[in-house]
Amino acid sequence: MQAKRPTLTRCAIYTRVSTDQQAEVEFNSCEAQEDRIRSFIDSQEGYTVAQVYLDPGYSGANTNRPALQTLLADIVAGRIDMVITYKIDRLTRSPRDFYQLIEIFEKHGVGFISVTERFDTSTPAGRLLRNIMLTFAQFERELASERIRDKCAQRAQRGLTNGGLPPVGYTKEGGRLEIEPKRAATVRFIFEKYVETRCAHQVTIALRDKWHDRRLPDSFVLRVLKNPVVTGKVLYKGKLYPGQHKAIISEELFNHAQAIMAEPTRKSRLPSSPYHDLPYAGLIQCVECGSTMSPSHTDKLRPTGRQRYFYYRCTSTNHRGWNACGTRQISADRLDDMIFRNLLRISMDPLHVKNHMAALKNVLHNPYPKGIEPRPLSDALTPEIAQKSLQAYVKSCARKTGIEKALAVRQGIEKVFYSKEMISVRFRCGATVVGNAAPNEPISSADSSVTTASNSAVQKSERPAPEMETSPSLKLERMQNVEQIRAAANF
Structure with missing residues (x-):
């Protein structure tokens, strides 16, 4: 009976040097690193070289390197079983990038070996070290998230917003909110019209007629009505802080609108009995x-x-x-x-x-009123x-x-x-x-x-x-x- 052939481990050789001068040094060149890695592969049973990836003259501070990106693509495609480097810093000098790369390797079932540092995820000791490193990576991510939350809270307490698009009525200049006169007038119109009509849909209809835009949704009006930023405040995690930007409307007007929205409303705007079944009532x-x-x-x-x-x-x-x-x-x-x-x-x-x-x-094909241009019909x-x-x-x-x-x-x-x-x-x-x-x-x-x-x-x-x-x-x-x-x- 014919013996079953052992499965070969497809190895990727990755080498890198930071500058062209280093690439030319005899014992620090990509070729020298490759020779050392090949010697290691030859000493391991079942290992074979699948591909060599060289990044001469690229910094290890980030992962924006052509050969490394090609290597990652081959890993995702399932062409690589093991990544081998001369040292860990040849793969990356950033701890965060290293943790992320190890997670990618783990996700696709790919091992990692550093020849000179004996870091080998195919061994129990190597897997233990890998798990410890991934735990620290998660810890670092949580610390980073906490630092971001603290920074956002500090900005809110100082009266500054935390990124994103500026709300309706404002524009951003130098990270601060500044009133945009034309849109601010729209905000005032929305609040005044809502207090007058007590109906967000009526405000939407008025804006549609004003802007010649029948597709304007009610959600636009409701989003403006519920945003306290227009009163000169900053909202963060459900708390209001005095903002450094100017208010578009008064707090009294804003609170009046909120009180109207808090009132119990009918599920339908249809007329009350005995005409609630008439579909065209009021139309x-x-x-x-x-x-x-x-x-x-x-x-x-x-x-x-x-x-x-x-x-x-x-x-x-x-x-x-x-x-x-x-x-x-x-x-x-x-x-x-x-x-x-x-x-x-x-x-x-x-x-x-x-x-x-x-x-x-x-x-x-006929002319339309100024400001309203039809789009071509779709086939x-x-x-x-x-x-x-x-x-x-x-x-x-x-x-x-x-x-x-x-x-x-x-x-x-x-x-x-x-x-x-x-x-x-x-x-x-x-x-x-x-x-x-x-x-x-x-x-x-x-x-x-x-x-x-x-x-x-x-x-x-x-x-x-x-x-x-x-x-x-x-x-x-x-x-x-x-x-x-x-x-x-x-x-």
């Missing part, structure tokens, strides 16, 4: 007179008992009489039916979506993707009822403009859906309109709406970029 505006259309209801006695019907009524008819506005009111169920039936109908028509996508690309957004996303959203809303449906609607819809002739839905992403009464008009591939009947009779009756045969056509128009299109489809 509808009358096109004819510009007034808000607020929820209303009427109770009627039926054979089965008393039944309640809900409407959206133009508030001008409440203040100035029923004939003050021709819009008057619309059944809540009918408005919901108009919007979602047509969105579903659009989403089920591939040609309809395709035509809107083509029209959308043409719209994006990744196809009519098929837009159609599937719209279908998923509409079907998801259709399955929901009550508050769940109201929340889903309000997540995507920002405003609804209603009149007898037109319904316009503005989404939070910036997209707009417009419905026009167009009786007996066939579907056209040119404008992708939907056959509809006039809804002018809606306001003439307070009875609940019957099943609709047709409803206003809807058009998608003016989305500024791909992200907004996807947001419109997915909400």
Whole structure:
């Protein structure tokens, strides 16, 4: 029976000298170190030279050496079993770097030998020494962390911040915070508007209109409102210290805002009962007179008992009489039916979506208001993707009822403009859906309109709406970029 061949230990020879002059000295050159290491390898059974790594003229104060980096890459790749040097200081002169290198060797199962100092991690004594060194390395890291924490605490007590990006309203000059006038004005606006409205989302909406940026999140406003640095203080480990920087707002204003945030809040901004199930409450505006259309209801006695019907009524008819506005009111169920039936109908028509996508690309070539420039459409957004996303959203809303449906609607819809002739839905992403009464008009591939009947009779009756045969056509128009299109489809 053939004897099993012993496994060879693949050895890496690493040599280094600090200067070119040392590299030329006979007994201190890389070649002299290599010869001594080769003699050692020849004396060990099962050892073989896998690769020689030379760094002539490189300092041992750091690990930024080409041959050493190549050696580490080969170790990670599993090409080396043992690293052998003439002395430990040939590998590195930094204790911290040495500890880190030993940890890398240990992680990848690689041993280390210093020929002249008999440091050999393949022996029990060598492994004991290695473990002791790694313990000291961990101890040194913990000491360094403690020193950093102490330094940060001292800086905070002196009124200085500890690195990182400067908070909104400030810039850093020479390690100190200095007020940046333009952004500081934004901070003041946020606090004053929040105290006035008592709603962070209302502040966000105001900033979006001011900056023409519909993607600004509520988290930006909340981060500013919760940061005590704007009062001239420094926060560290939950403690406040007087800062060396100037305050943007007063402590009184900051504390007032914190008190408002600490107040118990409702889980939803939806109107209270009996209108909490109406998804468009507070979102509808009358096109004819510009007034808000607020929820209303009427109770009627039926054979089965008393039944309640809900409407959206133009508030001008409440203040100035029923004939003050021709819009008057619309059944809540009918408005919901108009919007979602047509969105579903659009989403089920591939040609309809395709035509809107083509029209959308043409719209994006038109000039925009100053300061708002559209980004190019992505080829990744196809009519098929837009159609599937719209279908998923509409079907998801259709399955929901009550508050769940109201929340889903309000997540995507920002405003609804209603009149007898037109319904316009503005989404939070910036997209707009417009419905026009167009009786007996066939579907056209040119404008992708939907056959509809006039809804002018809606306001003439307070009875609940019957099943609709047709409803206003809807058009998608003016989305500024791909992200907004996807947001419109997915909400």
